Structures are given as structure tokens and as C-alpha cells.
Amino acid sequence: MNAEKYKALEVTEEAAGKFALNIVYKSVTEPLDGEVLVRVRYSSLNYKDALSASGNRGVTRQYPHTPGVDAAGVIAVSRSPDWEKGDEVIVTGFDLGMNTNGGFAEYITVPSKWLVRLPEGLSLRQSMAYGTAGFTAGLSIMALIRHGMKPENGAVAVTGATGGVGSAAVAMLAKLGYHVMAVSSKAASHDFLLSMGAREVIPRQEVEDQSGKALLKPRFAAAIDTVGGQVLATVIKSLHYGGVVTTCGMVNGGELHTTVFPFILKGVQLIGIDSVATPHTLRAAIWQKLAAEWMPPQLELLTHEIGLEQLPEAITTILNGKMQGRTIVRI
Structure with a gap:
């Protein structure tokens, strides 16, 4: 050897x-x-x-x-x-x-x-079509489900939707029957995101609020955020009562400038997603989901x-x- x-x-x-x-x-x-x-x-x-x-x-x-x-x-x-x-x-x-x-x-x-x-039903190649990005998207979806987010609750926003985590999340959420609102700064990716299953595509500037308001008009039941910064702050302020947002990235900035009002007046929850040190039991469970009912046709x-x-x-x-x-x- x-x-x-x-x-x-x-x-x-x-x-x-x-x-x-x-x-x-x-x-x-x-x-x-x-x-x-x-x-x-x-x-x-x-x-x-x-x-x-x-x-x-x-x-x-x-x-x-x-x-x-x-x-x-x-x-x-x-x-x-x-x-x-x-x-x-x-x-x-x-x-x-x-x-x-x-x-x-x-x-x-x-x-x-x-x-x-x-897992049975998943090829080695397919597992890397997911990779860490798809696994992270799976962890995010699992967190939403465990916190009671169902398709009938309303729209789910996915920020950074053309990236690895975002595009996988869009496709899997669509497969599970959610109304997905894909947020992207790339106008040329509109058709790609629709083909992934998004119902709507939102320009990123629409979720980069600069007004300084503590709360905004409710727009999303839940969200999977992959970019952080002002986008995440805006999404938090735009959730319905009891809304949930997961966060796993910070390409738009590592700082979060917001207030406690969404959390104490609307019961909003912010959940951090870590894919590096995920315990083995949860890790294996996510991969089983990715191999079966969560696998998108796209x-x-x-x-x-x-x-x-x-x-x-x-x-x-x-x-x-x-x-x-x-x-x-x-x-």
C-alpha cells in the first residue's frame, strides 16, 4: 500500500x-x-x-x-x-x-x-450532489418541521437562493409542498429558481430594509437564511406571529442589527444551524431523509x-x- x-x-x-x-x-x-x-x-x-x-x-x-x-x-x-x-x-x-x-x-x-x-436509494454521486450544502439545507428544514412549520402555515423565504444551500433548500421545500419565496440578487437566475420549485422570486433589495423600523409588515411564515447581515435582520422583522428562521451563513455580514421586539412581541424564533459537529444520530437521520422523501426531482x-x-x-x-x-x- x-x-x-x-x-x-x-x-x-x-x-x-x-x-x-x-x-x-x-x-x-x-x-x-x-x-x-x-x-x-x-x-x-x-x-x-x-x-x-x-x-x-x-x-x-x-x-x-x-x-x-x-x-x-x-x-x-x-x-x-x-x-x-x-x-x-x-x-x-x-x-x-x-x-x-x-x-x-x-x-x-x-x-x-x-x-x-x-443510505439505501442514494448513490455516491447523488450524495455529493447534496454534499455539505444539501446536508445543511436538510438540517434547516428539519429545524422548521420540528418547530411546527407546515406548508399550510404560509410562505417560506429562502435567502441566497441560487447558492448551494439555498438552491437545495428551495428544491426540497418545494418537494414537501411548501410555498417557497426565493430571494436572490441575481436577476438572471429567475428561471432557474422557478425550475427548482420556487413559487415566487424576490430581488434581494426587497429584504434589505433600511428604515430602522423594529417590525415590518408580516410576509413570511418561516425562512431559511444563508447570507446573514441586513437580510437576516429584515427577514426576522418580516415574519408572521410565531415565525421561525434558521441561519447558516454570513456572506452578507456576521453582525445582526435588530431589536428584541420580533422575539418578545411576535414570538419569533431564530435557530442556528451547524453542519460541522452534528451528532451522528441526527446526521444519519438527515441523510436518510435526503435519500428518500426529501429528494427533489430536480x-x-x-x-x-x-x-x-x-x-x-x-x-x-x-x-x-x-x-x-x-x-x-x-x-
Whole structure:
């Protein structure tokens, strides 16, 4: 095994603040006790991967490094009693692709507790059509359901709707019968969002209130926010009584400028979504839902596929905010 070489995308710091991406070949090594070696078949591209690939020390502390917070593949070697060679598995979250070499490689070595068994009815490729983005959307939908949000309650807003989390959320909510109001700054994506199942498409400027009012006219029963900042503050003020909003991103800003009035006068709830350290029981339950009743018929339309060699260009695209839907990486 040690003599075998595998291909990986590696990020190196060539000078202070200057990072380069190259395809390299590394030697396969045996996993330690409690670890598994996974032959990666597919990965996917996320914004966090782009940050790691561009030298963001808040994501990845040391270089050289291989990004890729998602991986789906087959166990090649197991040093855990819970897994056997040939098992098909999904790995998302934890430290994969951050400070542990990630899924943009033909092999990864990870702790066995990071693995989720590939659910019946879901292919390895389909699991990466979801990836962390789809998994995060699933966590958000589960939170809405657990807080009593049903299709008959009213419209659900999805902000950042053309992104990975947003587009997956639109498609899955539509599959479940919700009236989805997709919020996007990209006018050219109107038809794409309608094809994902959105009933209405709202320009982002409509949910960036600058009036300073503590409460706005109720518009949404619930919301899945992926951007944060003033958009999230506006959505909170625009919820019906008892409304629920989940939050999982901050591309529009990490600060939240609002008042307590929506929470104490309208019973609004704000729920944070974390996909990195999700407990295994919930993690497996979400993947079961994604493999079955939550799988949207538009899943394939959400995605396009690239190889390792196309990753540098795709990373630039996502950093420039021009990515639409999901990008599967064929390993």
C-alpha cells in the first residue's frame, strides 16, 4: 500500500499571502487504529473549500493542504471494528478539508466516527450532489418541521437562493409542498429558481430594509437564511406571529442589527444551524431523509460535474459569487 500513489489537489504558499493550486501525487499510507482509508469517488465544491484554497487562515492554519470538506467513496482499509473494506460511506463536516486533508484527493484517512453509511436509494454521486450544502439545507428544514412549520402555515423565504444551500433548500421545500419565496440578487437566475420549485422570486433589495423600523409588515411564515447581515435582520422583522428562521451563513455580514421586539412581541424564533459537529444520530437521520422523501426531482438539474483539473477555475467562480447550484467533483 505504501508504494501506491494517489492524485490530489494541493494548495501551497509560494510567498507570503500568495497561494498556488497544483495537482500532485502522494503516497498512500496505512490508517492508524480507529481510522479508515477511503477511496474517494466524488467530492463537491463549497465556499469553505474556496476559502481554504485561497489561504484563509480562519479555515486552514497550515499549508501545504488539500481542501474538500465533502467526500463519498468506498473503504479501502479499515482499522475500526465498525467498518469493513468495501463499505460505501459519506464524510462531511468535522475537520475534513479544514486542517485534515480533504476530499479533493483519491484517498483520505479519517477517524471512523466521522463516517456515515451511504443510505439505501442514494448513490455516491447523488450524495455529493447534496454534499455539505444539501446536508445543511436538510438540517434547516428539519429545524422548521420540528418547530411546527407546515406548508399550510404560509410562505417560506429562502435567502441566497441560487447558492448551494439555498438552491437545495428551495428544491426540497418545494418537494414537501411548501410555498417557497426565493430571494436572490441575481436577476438572471429567475428561471432557474422557478425550475427548482420556487413559487415566487424576490430581488434581494426587497429584504434589505433600511428604515430602522423594529417590525415590518408580516410576509413570511418561516425562512431559511444563508447570507446573514441586513437580510437576516429584515427577514426576522418580516415574519408572521410565531415565525421561525434558521441561519447558516454570513456572506452578507456576521453582525445582526435588530431589536428584541420580533422575539418578545411576535414570538419569533431564530435557530442556528451547524453542519460541522452534528451528532451522528441526527446526521444519519438527515441523510436518510435526503435519500428518500426529501429528494427533489430536480436534484440533477442542481448540479454540474467537473474533475480535479477544473477545480481552480471553479474556485475562482465561487469566490466571485457567480456559482449557481451545486458542483460535483469527480475524483
